[in-house]
């Protein structure tokens with residue numbers, strides 16, 4: 001048996017004949033295995049409850065709980081444990097019964113020690129294979145969920161852009177009419193009208209509502225390809241500077257420090273500067289919003305194979321675990337009505353999937369958040 005098995009394999013031998021058990025254990029020890037011993041089914045189950053075992057070598061004929069019943073209980077409670085049965089050579093039917101109840105295999109007594117060692121090795125290999133299969137299944141399920149999430153967001157993106165377009169026209173009409181009503185109310189003829197102030201207040205409320213609705217449609221439509229927008233060399237460092245300039249007031253009010261970790265040469269991508277600017281604006285404004293006074297934002301850019309990776313890291317309030325799966329959803333926000341629409345990250349996700357990029361987030365409440373954006377250095381599908 002090779003060293004790998006010797007160090008890892010947890011083995012239990014169950015037999016009521018003490019002499020036989022000890023001899024087998026001794027011989028196995030010579031081959032590098034250190035089996036635990038039990039004299040019956042009950043003791044075996046007691047041990048398993050405290051210490052999980054990989055392989056149990058189990059005598060079928062025992063007083064108390066029979067070997068087959070013990071096997072069934074093991075399979076019920078410790079499904080991963082593999083069981084090798086030892087049967088008398090006149091009781092092969094016990095072995096067959098055992099296989100039906102989930103035993104890995106059976107050997108007839110007297111046992112040839114190398115044969116037993118081989119079987120133990122095979123049973124252990126089986127556990128490893130099953131674990132691998134399980135991991136593969138879990139990985140696939142996770143991947144599938146991610147794909148479904150992404151698809152859901154992409155189709156929501158298409159739908160919301162359509163709705164935003166449709167809403168823009170009636171919004172313009174409402175806005176124009178509100179303006180017109182305001183004009184009429186301000187005329188001389190209306191100066192005697194007793195409800196004039198109430199009417200003006202009503203119109204102002206309409207205007208506030210329009211402003212909010214406009215903010216939403218702009219978020220959703222701003223990145224839609226502009227006539228002047230073309231793919232070109234985008235210097236991410238320069239664009240970060242430019243975007244930070246727009247947030248100057250907030251950064252100053254909070255006395256925020258900006259740390260740069262950027263390689264001068266390696267921060268250029270071939271992409272759409274307008275869309276990238278919207279991504280940066282949304283991520284940076286979220287970061288500033290999450291900061292207390294005297295906080296910091298760390299910006300880093302590096303190159304990995306064919307991609308540029310940009311990280312925007314803040315040491316702000318962080319995102320609770322239960323919100324992490326929702327932050328890219330449209331209209332998910334923890335901000336007040338006046339502070340946020342909940343569309344920023346949704347749009348960021350949408351833009352990045354248009355640009356064949358990706359976004360990931362890591363966050364700890366109270367410590368901060370890091371958004372990682374991955375963009376192809378040269379997006380071949382959008383040359």
Ligand SMILES: Nc1ncnc2c1ncn2[C@@H]1O[C@H](COP(=O)(O)OP(=O)(O)OP(=O)(O)O)[C@@H](O)[C@H]1O
Pocket residue numbers: 219282286287290314316317318319327328332333334335339340341342343344345346369
């Ligand atoms: N850097 C960050 N630190 C902490 N929380 C964040 C951060 N970025 C995003 N979040 C959380 O994710 C939510 C969604 O962000 P998103 O940008 O989509 O919308 P918003 O900022 O609330 O509104 P807006 O549409 O104005 O951007 C935020 O309300 C906030 O709870």
Ligand SMILES: [Mg+2]
Pocket residue numbers: 282285286340343344345
């Ligand atoms: Mg935002």
